[in-house]
Amino acid sequence: MLTKDRKPIVKVMNSVEDTAELAARLARLVEIGDILLFTGVVGAGKTTFIQALAKNLGVKERVTSPTFVIHMLRESGRIPLSHVDLYRLNNDNEVESIGFEEYYDSAVTVIEWADRYSGFRPPYLELHFEYGRQENERIVSIDPNGGDWEERLAKGGIGCLSDLE
Ligand SMILES: Nc1ncnc2c1ncn2[C@@H]1O[C@H](COP(=O)(O)OP(=O)(O)OP(=O)(O)O)[C@@H](O)[C@H]1O
Ligand SMILES: [Mg+2]
Numbered sequence: 765m766l767t768k769d770r771k772p773i774v775k776v777m778n779s780v781e782d783t784a785e786l787a788a789r790l791a792r793l794v795e796i797g798d799i800l801l802f803t804g805v806v807g808a809g810k811t812t813f814i815q816a817l818a819k820n821l822g823v824k825e826r827v828t829s830p831t832f833v834i835h836m837l838r839e840s841g842r843i844p845l846s847h848v849d850l851y852r853l854n855n856d857n858e859v860e861s862i863g864f865e866e867y868y869d870s871a872v873t874v875i876e877w878a879d880r881y882s883g884f885r886p887p888y889l890e891l892h893f894e895y896g897r898q899e900n901e902r903i904v905s906i907d908p909n910g911g912d913w914e915e916r917l918a919k920g921g922i923g924c925l926s927d928l929e
Contacts, residue, residue, distance in 0.1 A: 772905035784816035791820030793920040794872045801878035804893030809902045810876045835864045844871035850880035887911025
């Protein structure tokens with residue numbers, strides 16, 4: 765449920781391995797129909813996280829940033845992964861012309877540069893990535909928005925990741 769006073773879950777990741785570990789935990793609880801919105805500046809770690817998520821869903825192909833093709837569907841894992849990158853799109857009309865929402869009901873959809881589009885509606889999970897102080901430090905704020913995301917994150921151990929806090 766959406767709660768007015770919900771706070772994002774903040775995780776500090778000191779290495780690519782930490783990021784991969786968090787993504788692996790998320791991979792265990794994602795389901796067909798889920799929408800994950802990724803934001804954060806260039807190099808903040810969005811694709812790195814999604815690569816680990818894909819690997820843990822059993823995706824065989826190498827997952828690269830779909831910046832130039834905008835949308836890629838990967839169907840070799842336990843559930844299909846629909847990977848979108850809105851970086852090069854300029855307005856809502858351009859985003860709506862891609863057609864990735866056709867896969868909402870048959871895949872888990874992950875969207876990089878989700879803040880390029882104003883039309884996303886809950887339920888979704890928002891993941892905002894930032895650089896930390898150290899070279900390989902990244903900070904992610906995970907914001908469960910609607911649906912049963914809060915309960916699922918808690919059950920999946922993401923609300924209380926002692927080794928990453
Ligand atoms: N803790 C960390 N987590 C994730 N990436 C890290 C970490 N430490 C270093 N890195 C490095 O930071 C870079 C992150 O790049 P990545 O492509 O994942 O960013 P991005 O947010 O997808 O950028 P873009 O907006 O250009 O798509 C990679 O080179 C990765 O190896
Ligand atoms: Mg990327």
